[in-house]
Amino acid sequence: EVQLLESGGGLIQPGGSMRLSCAASGFTFSSQAMSWVRQAPGKGLEWVSGINGSGDKTYYADSVKGRFTNSRDNSKNTLYLQMNSLRAEDTAVYYCAKGRITMTLGDFDYWGQGTLVTVSS
Amino acid sequence: EIVLTQSPATLSLSPGERATLSCRASQSVSSYLAWYQQQPGQAPRLLIYDTSNRATGIPARFSGSGSRTDFTLTISSLEPEDSAVYYCQQRSNWPPTFGGGTKVEIK
Numbered sequence: 001e002v003q004l005l006e007s008g009g010g011l012i013q014p015g016g017s018m019r020l021s022c023a024a025s026g027f028t029f030s031s032q033a034m035s036w037v038r039q040a041p042g043k044g045l046e047w048v049s050g051i052n053g054s055g056d057k058t059y060y061a062d063s064v065k066g067r068f069t070n071s072r073d074n075s076k077n078t079l080y081l082q083m084n085s086l087r088a089e090d091t092a093v094y095y096c097a098k099g100r101i102t103m104t105l106g107d108f109d110y111w112g113q114g115t116l117v118t119v120s121s
Numbered sequence: 122e123i124v125l126t127q128s129p130a131t132l133s134l135s136p137g138e139r140a141t142l143s144c145r146a147s148q149s150v151s152s153y154l155a156w157y158q159q160q161p162g163q164a165p166r167l168l169i170y171d172t173s174n175r176a177t178g179i180p181a182r183f184s185g186s187g188s189r190t191d192f193t194l195t196i197s198s199l200e201p202e203d204s205a206v207y208y209c210q211q212r213s214n215w216p217p218t219f220g221g222g223t224k225v226e227i228k
Contacts, residue, residue, distance in 0.1 A: 035217075037165075045157075045165065045208055045219040061216055095164055106212050107155035109176060111164035 002026040002110045004096050009115030016086050016119075022079040022096030022112055030054070030074040033099035033106060036081050038092035039114075048094070049081065050104045059104060064090075086119045093117075123147050125209050125220035133226040140196040142223045144209035149189040153213040156185055156194045159222075160205045168207075169194065201227050 008020040022034070036048040049070040050059045058070045069082040079096050093116050097108035124147040134140055144154065152172040157165040167176040169185035172192060182197045196203055204227045209220040 044222050045159075045210075047217045047219070050217075059215065100167070100170060105215060105217060107167065107170050107210055107217075108157075108165075109167045109170075111166070113164055 002098065004098060004110060004112035006094065006096055006112040006115040009094065009117045011118045011120065012086055013121050014087060014119055017082070017084045018086065018117060020081040020083070020094055020096075020115060020117070022081075024077045024079065024096075024098070027098070029072075029077040031102065033102060033104040034072065034079045035097045035099065035104075035108060036070060036079075037095045037097050037108070037111075038090075039095070040089075040092045043092075046092075050099075051079070052104045053102060057104060083117070086117075088119050091117060091119045122216055123150060123211050123214050123218050125211060125218055127207075127209060127220035127223045129223060130221075131224045131226065133228055134199055135228045136201060137198050140199055140203070140225055142194040142196075142207055142225070144187075144192040144194070144220050146190045146192075146211060148214075150211040150213035152188060153211055154185075154187070154192050155210045155212065156183075157208045157210065158203075158205045159208065160202075165208065196225070199225075199227060203227065 035050040055072045067085045093114040095114045096112045098110040099106040100109040156169040159165045173185045206222045
C-alpha cells in the first residue's frame with residue numbers, strides 16, 4: 001500500500017525558513033518523480049515543485065523559484081521541501097504527491113494527507 | 122502557462138442524476154488531462170488520467186472525454202459520497218496547472 005506522510009508544518013514568521021518532509025512507502029521511491037502541491041485556505045490546488053527519481057532535476061513554480069528547494073534522499077525514501085524567505089501568501093496546506101509516470105511533468109496518483117504551513121507575525 | 126477554466130463553479134443535483142463538469146484549456150493539452158476529486162478535509166484523489174482512463178479503484182460511473190482544449194467529466198448517476206470539489210489538471214506543458222474547481226453538491 002502506497003503511503004505518503006508529510007511533516008514539518010506549523011506557524012512561522014514572515015521571512016523565516018521551514019523544511020517539510022514526506023516519508024514514502026509501498027513503492028519503489030527512487031523510480032518515481034515526486035511533486036509538492038499546495039492549497040491556500042479555501043482555495044484551489046497549486047503545483048509548487050517537482051523532482052525526478054534520481055533527484056538531479058528539479059522544477060519550480062515561478063511563485064517560489066529562488067526561495068524553495070526540492071530534494072530527496074532515496075536511501076531514506078524521503079522527499080523534502082526547504083522553504084526560505086516565507087511570505088504570507090505561502091500560507092497553505094502542502095501536499096506531497098507521487099507522480100503516476102516516471103516523467104516529472106505528470107499527474108499524481110497518490111497524495112499525502114498534507115501539512116499546514118501558516119506564515120504570520 | 123496553460124490556464125484551465127472549469128464550469129460551472131457549483132453544481133447542485135439530486136442522487137441518481139447525471140453530472141456534467143467542463144474543463145477548458147487556454148491552448149491544446151492534447152489528451153494529457155486528469156481529473157481529481159477532493160472531499161472536505163481530505164487530500165485530492167485521482168479519478169481520471171489522460172482524458173478517459175479511470176484510475177485504480179474508481180467506480181465506472183465516473184467517465185472522462187474530450188480532446189485538445191475541451192474536456193468533460195461525467196458522473197452518470199450521483200451517489201451521496203460524490204459530494205466534493207472536482208479539479209482538472211494538465212500535464213502537457215510546464216508548469217502543470219490545475220483548474221479552479223467545480224463544487225458538486227448533492228441535494
